[in-house]
Amino acid sequence: MTNKILRHRYKIISELGKGGFGTTYLAVDLDLPDRPQCVVKQLTPSDPRPQVFQVAKNLFDKEAKILHRLGKHEQIPQLFAYFEEGGQFYLVQEFIEGNDLTKEIYPGKKISEEQAIQLLTEILKILKYVHEENVIHRDLKPQNIMRIKSDGKIVLIDFGAVKEIKGLTLTSAGQTATTIVVGTPGYMPSEQAAGQPKFCSDLYAVGMMTIEALTGVPVNQFPKDSSTGEIIWKYRVNVSDDLGRVLDKMVLYDWRDRYHSIDEVLAELRIGSYSANPTTYQTTIPPGKPVNNPSTTLVGSTVVPNIGNLPQRQPLSSSNVPPVSASGIDYTKLRDLLATEKWKEANNQTNIVMTKAAKGKKLNSKNIKEIPGVDLQIIDQLWVKYSNGHFGFSVQKQIYLDTGNLPLKFRKETYKLFGEKVGWKLKRNWGFLGGWLSKDNIIFERKAARGHLPYVMVNVAGENVLVYILERLCEFWLLVGIGFVLACVFNGFLVDGFMLFVFWVFIRGVSGNSVHLWYSSLVWSHNLICTLSQKLDEHHSI
Template structure:
């Protein structure tokens, strides 16, 4: 099915074989025939959200398209949408957006490299409508999951916290406050059950710990807003307050208004429990819900640390209930839930240890002396590597080398062989040192060179060794197609053969295949010896 995006259309559903709406005549494919909407999935005061098919992507991927009304919907032009009109893309379209829509684009560009945050795919204006296109995650939000499966168990809450807190740590480390955490904005993916944080339209970029802005006092969702946020005071701790309300709503299957006691100005969530909850988790939730900012958790690492303590305290603490609504003899299912809680909380210990490991990595990266003959900016690359954000660091490396090779290479998205002379070994060595420092000498250009030499200077064997392809029965297969993808500025990865940004093997990153047109590894042999 194709869904007409004209707000004035009275019969928007159309067969997917049509190019124009059979009711109003509007074009059914946006942005040079690239996007075809198939159903509306949301509507609000600023516009509507659609599920769409990206006809130009490999495998025709699903996308989420947000259509913004630059005017009151009641006064919209009733004419059909003429998709043959030229589109206005990028910065020119963004300039017309109001703050709440513009900042979502900016935040997704900044944070979309994280696997649990949707990436920004496109933004454009067409026929006076403004569009934002982002990555689609197949799954239900937690509000839908709550409605379908009932109140969350303690094990599920522990799992949620362990999965979501590292995401909050990432956005806070990038000086962003989400400001609208609630069950509807947390999606559980069907493929790996991982949660994804969406809707950054209310997010705020800050440069310090505490900020006051009365103009943003109404940002967020009633019932989930922290007290200081409703007064226009912006703090990272506001996200933890909203997370706490989200948890107590999920564990009781009640709304915020049902859980808040206005007489005592406190959250009476315990009285609505239907299952036992350990005293350890209760204390964590209570601290998330502290009305005073300085009494609340100040960082995701603090919450993860308490989750780790909860796990290490063992079964005795986990079996100590806040409220015991039923028999004190636990059923086999309740015991299984407690065991699952221990396992999930143990995950928090691993997360905490990983956080400590990231700090050591950050120290190593910070010690690398930045030397650039060409005056290149390595601050973003250093920051990504400090966080072990391999995906973003890989993209940034690619762009830095393109910039070093000159304007022509930047425009093309690859380096013609006759432009290699513009590269300087000093800058390539700086890139290599940063990667090696962040990965304990497992990743980097010199590591790839060493593996190449170990494989007898055979680039096919080297590609297979580092995970850039496979060599079976004498037949070599690369992980990329020969087709160049201009939006991503790289050769397209074959489906199911994308780089491993979670646990990259030695030499796997940064991926430089296709960076120098028509030249396999070692692409930079004429420029630099590692």
């Protein structure tokens, strides 16, 4: 094709790219002064039969007119000409000097949340114009978004509908049909893959692109919830709950549950409680407005209230949190400790006030039912406020859900992800407790992982005592093992070695059974507290 002149006007200079839908060339316009560069896209129908070709030509004419209309937007390439020549269809469009977004979005590279919001907003503003023209792009991905070299603006290219020409064929019934689905796996939602694209299908693609940019992970490498089909991605990056919520809704599996207009998305990004800072918003309860009571889930050996159906998020001031709750619990000391960032003392005080709220009973899977929801709400608000959103039950709860956990279902693997995310579990599975930290190893500093605190110990079947014993047994077991080796090497007395070996087997058996008991009680208590979540949701706090 190089040096070929199309329509006696457009001279092909070089090939820019080739895909399943056709070939793109760089060309010059011989009819204009200075011979400006342009882009020529060649589309070849796969079925040469006359009936199919005529349908393809009609479709090409229709889509070309749409592209010409869209090209009036400064961030969509202008269409200069479209024609058929030699059984091939050609589009001549404005040449955009710059690079596509694969230069900015690629595996291993993460962009900041502020950059992601800016990119998301800019794409949506252009896409809003496209949707207002009653057009669905159908193939949004980094390769189809250019950044102009001169001014840094982005441009949408390669609209998908015209690509259907490539797949047109004749069925056995004599009807024309397309054999291809326009779109790219990973960016294409289920309804589009089924041949029924919606306007919100474009929102799905933009959402996935933004998630890819934030995490540095290719879109086809995210796990999916086996029961819902939802993408699990938040464990890969620290992101504000507000942006996370927007992206989650954009990429919901069921198109009916997504945003149905770009204005909705832009409004949530632009107004209300949204902040680009992942740790600057708090939760409040407007006076006199009833809300669903927080429920609780046991994650690890700590209580995580599931604060569901919260009212609109507002900045939290000291006046929003009463020093004494309706149940008579005084939170002044906890507030003062948190205000001075005495995290360890505040964590201990949290255990104390929760015990008081449970009517003085030990915090276990049964007595925790006694804690009023309003007290859990106050404790959470204090932690969130004075840590700037870094600590708190609601923070833990969101991370717990974001890592793929479900309130009523204990999942070993996703539970590990949660533990690693909040810093309660080391990223290894070997060791005495599988990498899980004891209460003695909790980090009471601001530098701890997001959601690391509060760490509220729950006494489930003597679990606290058991963990302490396990730690001591672990240390003793190591000493016994070392002693066994030394006895065999240096002492030479077989009986000593044998006795040490028997003792070692006994200790390991006890510790192994204890670990099993600890793990079993953990699963049991998790399920029980999750059941409690449903009960607490039936009540209301004021």
